[in-house]
Amino acid sequence: PEYVFKLAIDAQRRSADLVKKEVLVDNHKMVYLEGGKGETVVLLHGFGGNKDMWTGFAKYLESYHLVIPDLPGFGESSQVPADNYGAESQVKRIDRFVEVLKLDKFHMAGNSMGGSLAAIYGAKHPDKVLTLILSAPAGATSQKKSEAILQLEKGNNPLLARSIEDYDKLAALIFVKRPAIPDSFKKIIAADFIAHTDFNQKIWNDFQPFQFSLAPFLSQIQAPVLILWGDQDRMLDAGGVGFLEKNLKNY
Numbered sequence: 001p002e003y004v005f006k007l008a009i010d011a012q013r014r015s016a017d018l019v020k021k022e023v024l025v026d027n028h029k030m031v032y033l034e035g036g037k038g039e040t041v042v043l044l045h046g047f048g049g050n051k052d053m054w055t056g057f058a059k060y061l062e063s064y065h066l067v068i069p070d071l072p073g074f075g076e077s078s079q080v081p082a083d084n085y086g087a088e089s090q091v092k093r094i095d096r097f098v099e100v101l102k103l104d105k106f107h108m109a110g111n112s113m114g115g116s117l118a119a120i121y122g123a124k125h126p127d128k129v130l131t132l133i134l135s136a137p138a139g140a141t142s143q144k145k146s147e148a149i150l151q152l153e154k155g156n157n158p159l160l161a162r163s164i165e166d167y168d169k170l171a172a173l174i175f176v177k178r179p180a181i182p183d184s185f186k187k188i189i190a191a192d193f194i195a196h197t198d199f200n201q202k203i204w205n206d207f208q209p210f211q212f213s214l215a216p217f218l219s220q221i222q223a224p225v226l227i228l229w230g231d232q233d234r235m236l237d238a239g240g241v242g243f244l245e246k247n248l249k250n251y
Helices: 002-015 051-058 087-100 113-124 147-153 164-174 183-195 197-207 240-247
Strands: 019-025 028-035 040-044 065-069 106-111 129-135 225-228
Touching: 002 051, 002 183, 019 087, 028 051, 028 087, 040 051, 040 087, 040 113, 051 065, 065 087, 087 113, 087 197, 106 113, 113 129, 164 183, 183 197, 225 240
Parallel strands: 040 065, 040 106, 106 129, 129 225
Antiparallel strands: 019 028, 028 065
């Protein structure tokens, strides 16, 4: 099953014209997918995710040059226990990453945690970001508490799965309609997710994605912003759209 799963991932990357690469960014190895020609788009995944979360989406962006990293600490990129993985530390690493790749100006999109990093990056580097897409970014607060936040308040973090049962509960929380995945593939995906849980706990402690606010950064964003949010989102309530509209100048 592992070999067949790798073939399926490779086929999905090829369908989006993406090739896996890696680069050293200071003390971090960063693994990323790259492909296509045209204006550059940098895509940032969410907490617990990795670069391949974007491959199904990427094939619809065939007229762009895509750069899709495993954010530091996630996927195949380095996990450095002594480092801090808070939002501003991660934004600095993203900036060093684009410097190493010699990317001067680009579009940037991110979802969940990646959306909050994209927003902060856009605020701090307005000279580099042409446009932003924020898809349900962490730090965009809503008066209504999501199901995930209610679970957190009870002491259960649904994003830190330690068993296949935990992973099933997380998938049920994330998807309105769960995609059809063969059981053998689901076991491989779940096992990889669970294997990262201890380090994800460290990143969570450093980042605290449900406890910080994007408000100080949003007013500094100069690039046009597209807001995307699922109206049945149970991880981050869609009331966050109003928060973004209130604080952004150009959306």
